[in-house]
Amino acid sequence: MGKTKKEATSVLDGFKAFLMRGNVIDLAVAVVIGAAFTGIVTAVVKGVINPLVGAVGTKNLDHYSSCLKDPCKLGPDGDVISGVQIMWGSVAGAALNFLITAAVVYFLMVLPMAKYLARQEARKQARTGNPEPEPIQVTELEVLQDIRDLLIAQRTGAADGTVAPQRTAGPDGR
Known part of the structure; x- marks a missing residue:
């Protein structure tokens, strides 16, 4: 019976080591960027950033554009009939969305995990009493x-x- 408890402990230790490896954390961060924070960031951009931009111009960044080849005329369905229209507002909105997502993930996940791993390494070195030997x-x-x-x-x-x-x-x- 004591052996199974020891095996269970070693399995849990192995699982913990697996979770604490850098690749697993990087993968988790990528999944979180792609799924969980998308809704939050979109809400922040639409609810906070777009109204701030709207104080200067239009509330929707997608409406910001420039006409590369005049005259730019839009049809009733919003498609360009003549001219070449550059939709730089859409690009700016996507870049802003990415920056906010990256900042949230960095400050809420990556930075705390890096500090946690540094504390764990400091505790480990304090327990052993000697730092890594010089090569x-x-x-x-x-x-x-x-x-x-x-x-x-x-x-x-x-x-x-x-x-x-x-x-x-x-x-x-x-």
Whole structure:
């Protein structure tokens, strides 16, 4: 019975580690951007941003456009009959919608998760008492000498691969 409890704990620990990996968090953020915040952000843009823009001009950003080739004439159904109309208001509205969505996701999900992970790492290092060890710096000369020693050991048939260090030639070649 104790074994199943231990297995359950290890499964939960594994699941927790899986959830805390960066890829899962990034995927969750992408899903949230695409689904959950779309309605909220759209409501903010239509309810707050568009009325502020409407104080200067029209309330709907989609109505902002420029005529590239005059004269721009619209038909009764709103289609362009003549001219080339650039609908820059639609682009500005979509960009504003994206910026608001990105800001909400960053400040409500990404930033708190990054702080949480940093605290978890600090606690882990405090428990172990030692930070990550410094990597050992190996020079190119040392690597080449090790390769030389292994090749000599291979040629002489030394079973354990140990070879007495070879004498290096001096400046005069001896």
